[in-house]
Amino acid sequence: MRHVRRRVVRRVTRLAAVAGLLLGGGMVTQAAMAGETPGAPAAVRGSAQPAAGGAGAGLVARLGASRTAGSWIGADGRPVVAVTDEKAAAEVRRAGAEAKVVRHSMNELKAATATLRAAPRVPGTAWVMDYRTNRVTVQADSTVSAADWARMTKVADGIGSFVRMQRTEGTFTTRLNGALPVLSTGGRCSAGFNVTDGQSDFILTAGHCGPTGSIWFADNQGDQQLGRTVEGSFPGGDFSLIQYASGSAGPGADIVAIGGGNGVRITGAADPAVGQRVFRSGSTTGLRDGEVTGLNATVNYPEGTVTGLIQTTVCAESGDSGGPLFSEGIALGVTSGGSGDCTTGGTTFFQPVTQALTALGVKLIVSAPQQGAGAPSDAPSASATHSAIAPGAASPGSSAPVTGTTDGTTLLSRLSDPKAVGPGLLVVAGSLIALIATRWIRAEQDRKAYQRHYSATWG
Template identity: 75%
Template sequence: MRHVRRRTVRRATRLAAVGGLLLGGVMVTQAAMASEPPATTTVPGGAAQSVASTGADLVKRLGTARTAGSWVDAEGRPVVAVTDEDSAAAVRAAGAEAKVVGHSLNELKSAAAALRSAPRVAGTAWVMDYKSNQVVVRGDSTVSASDWGRMTDVASGIGSFVRMERTEGTFTTRLNGAQPILSTGGRCSAGFNVTNGSNDFILTAGHCGPTGSSWFADNQGAQQVGETVNSTFPGSDFSLVQYAGGKAGAGADIVAIGDGNGVRITGVGDAAVGQRVFRSGSTTGLRDGEVTGLDATVNYPEGTVSGLIETNVCAESGDSGGPMFSEGVALGVTSGGSGDCTTGGTTFFQPVTKALAQLGVQLIVAAPSDAAGNGASPAPSEGAPQPSSSPTQAAVAPGSVTPGSTTPVTGGTGTVSLVARLTDPRNIGPGLLVIAGSLVALVATRYIRAEQDRKAYQRHYSATWG
């Protein structure tokens, strides 16, 4: 009976050890696979809908002769400016707020066209202010009294809905994402990763450097990032930097926001006036603010750029080309502006959708399975950089909008091999402990069995020949 019990215990121990080996192997494999960078996909410009969609769709449906733009109010509701009560009723029936105004979007666009046809004055900018139903013309500190007087005369000839404002500072490009890229011309910030299906690129500002510019990740020029292969500035402000290795590598769907953290990009869309947005740059990190205007024109010293997004997010030299986003949706890349992140200011962004369409590339975004299941972005993890609390803080639904899903920045441009993941003790430690314990148990049972067999044989031999 004792022999039977011992044999049963040994058999159960061996089975447990084999089971432990299998379990440990599964744990190691799962840990290694979990450390693999998440899959990415691509979306063409405009494939993902942003907060602007409801208002923009109504403006498109009703027409620019009956509407005058749209925006998002403090509660996050879409508001559409309309020129008559019938249009207002249609907007309300669609679930949006309506505001009856005196000038249509056609009139605002006509005013902007008249300003563009006037003699160019560096240091001026104008934007259609949908909320006030006006075109606002701003002049920085470099504009002389005579030039400002000439611009005022032009505005007066257009109509009373053109408003003139002086602003402090100067309208400049922000040469000098999030990650810094450097060339002989200065420092910029990487924007978003894009692809044409064969090669991957960085989408950044066009004023950062002309076609042929080489970019590096260090001041010594030892770590080459890539080379500018397509640049548009002035007119628009975007460029493509082709990766030296051809591929963006791990974390291509992430933009850095500081302290080793990043935001996962899940789509691309158009900005809306009143929308709370976030910008990241290599000089000032993560900052937030509000979209204050669309289709802005800025007369930089280097030339005129039109079709920009105007915001009250601050930026400084070196932030050029960095990404602007909200809830993980790519919206723009930093172009320029006035002020700084101490006193606040105005910053303009090149819309991503327009750049993608003109360049014929697609944004690299997180695969659908990596996005939040309900479409809402998780709150940033504990210790992650928070939006600024500067005077440029947005007033749009405070606290209800985030940059997007926060995740560690992987860094590097190469993918992590399976061998590297399998040999990383941080991934496979628990599984290895289970395997080691199972091996010890298996060896112990084999040793005990061998000793028992040896002693049984010795007793039998002694009894036979003794």
């Protein structure tokens, strides 16, 4: 009889825990839902959002290209503006930015790059205006012959001493081939951002990934057709549109995946600033971070020349092509190519998102404004970022699960929200063990769902 009573007590206890979980969870969910604003989770935004360093860019535009030579973000986070005279420097300081007096104006730097473009094309070379050193830096990879290097050096010498020649290891290549999630007969790439023209939804990715008409799949077997490339540019630019076969990006279109079932909400698009900390996500190497080192870069890939690119220290490898570049939830670019890898490091170039959106006539699908907007963004967990995020530094953006849900919140986040919990939390507290077990099971389900729908639920 004693053993029977014990079994009965254990059963009653388990039933009570389950009942407590259901009752408390229902109370919490009801309270949390009451605090939500009805409406669609994603919105369409065509205008760019202010980028970090926007104050510096505004000063450059106001003073003009003959009196300035670019701007960047200093080590203290303040904008720095390169100016050619003391009067312009005083105006920059009055605006609250730091001024650096330099010898060569933006007009001179642009004239130098125009001369380089006019010279015979040499595959394996690249150049960019280095605002911080007031130079134009010309790079040549390991494929450039001694004769071609000597010829380019002669061109540079004819321009002036502010053109710096630099050899680099590796080769400048587009980042085609590699791993999932987007596959075609021409190769493998990563999706970038979801966009729309108001009638159909598309994936914005790199132009070199495939010509118009390329058919893309979300699996190795070719059973899940994702869409078809309908428009693009390469060389010249490096962007293209993959139109969804279903016509719609579906739930989670405003979220960029960063691996491990985690994602980042995209809230707008903008141009980056030199010195800005940025993040890149790709299907081969996951989430990586680095710094913008130059704008309006030109790269002479073997396939052709691409201009107007963003130059960064973020690493990338084959299969990362087309993947998104972003910071603080703001879309900045899609991966084009570069040199090196994520073991030794290297240089990676990105097609600016704003240029691609304008050229293609589409708008970014972004997260709709939510209650309490304006609060600091939550950074994803360290295990998801693949690199350390220093305190006070920029973060990828507001974190969200990649599960195909529309609101991006989890039961655990609602349970821990004191504004939404109310008395339900007291009931759930008695069922904590059951809750932990439930969350573990759900995490496994989310992980498997993420693997199945990786390509379809993020751009």
